[in-house]
Amino acid sequence: MKVHEFHRLETKLHLRTRDSGDRLAWFEYQGKVITRTKRSHGSKDLPSHLIRQQLKLNERELAGVISCDVEYDDYVQILKKKGLLPSPNA
Amino acid sequence: MQGVTISEVTPRGMPVPPFAPETQLRSPMVRNDLPELPRQAPDLLKHSTVAEKLLFAPTIDGRLKITKPFEVTVERSEGTVTAHVAEIDEFGYGSDSSEALYDLGKTLSELYFSLKDDADRLSPDLHSVWLKLNEHIQPRQE
Numbered sequence: 225m226k227v228h229e230f231h232r233l234e235t236k237l238h239l240r241t242r243d244s245g246d247r248l249a250w251f252e253y254q255g256k257v258i259t260r261t262k263r264s265h266g267s268k269d270l271p272s273h274l275i276r277q278q279l280k281l282n283e284r285e286l287a288g289v290i291s292c293d294v295e296y297d298d299y300v301q302i303l304k305k306k307g308l309l310p311s312p313n314a
Numbered sequence: 315m316q317g318v319t320i321s322e323v324t325p326r327g328m329p330v331p332p333f334a335p336e337t338q339l340r341s342p343m344v345r346n347d348l349p350e351l352p353r354q355a356p357d358l359l360k361h362s363t364v365a366e367k368l369l370f371a372p373t374i375d376g377r378l379k380i381t382k383p384f385e386v387t388v389e390r391s392e393g394t395v396t397a398h399v400a401e402i403d404e405f406g407y408g409s410d411s412s413e414a415l416y417d418l419g420k421t422l423s424e425l426y427f428s429l430k431d432d433a434d435r436l437s438p439d440l441h442s443v444w445l446k447l448n449e450h451i452q453p454r455q456e
Contacts, residue, residue, distance in 0.1 A: 242428075247417075247420060247421050247424050248421070248424055248425060248428055250428075255435055256435050256436070256437050257432050257435055257436050257437060257440055258437045258439075258440070259437075259439075259440075260425075260428075260440065262404075262405065262421060268394060268407070268408070268409065269392065269393065269394050270394075270407065271391070271394060271396045271405065271407055274396060274398060274403075274405045274407075277403055278403055278404075280439075308437060308439060309437075310437070
């Protein structure tokens, strides 16, 4: 995965980061931290299969995020289907 | 004065071996007439995806100590080396294994503090990662 692709991922999925020194980025939903991954530093290629696993996406879904077919709402639905989001009553 | 003649045979009559440079005398397998081989790894090895497992317990932060080593899989793929801890699904990466392991150490430390800060609002999946991380990492006593 190229650095610009990771930045797209970060923007599309509304991943949060604390400051520029952080190596981590994470996805929050309704105040809960749901998934986390590693931010890009430098220009080296990132290991996409490991980032994909951390974000709980399959290959097709990750390709969809990078190619703009999968948006934030779709990601929420993907996580819901996988039972990774808290239920509304929780 | 008569000149000294060097005999071509030993006193016992064995023929003297022909003179050879010292480098050739070290081993009959050494040959100096071959071109020097390139020192870089062949392409096959550069792209090798053979994984190596190791136990990892460095000092990752002055405030933390690793009480139980992490099992790390180091693997090269497409020019990048990754160091992956499957148990908690965390990784480091770099252009060689030292860089990947250094990156992993920094990431583990940051993950520890990040999950600690958010411990009360983690998803069940990340809560499980936090518990596993605590089996390996403990804060140092003041």
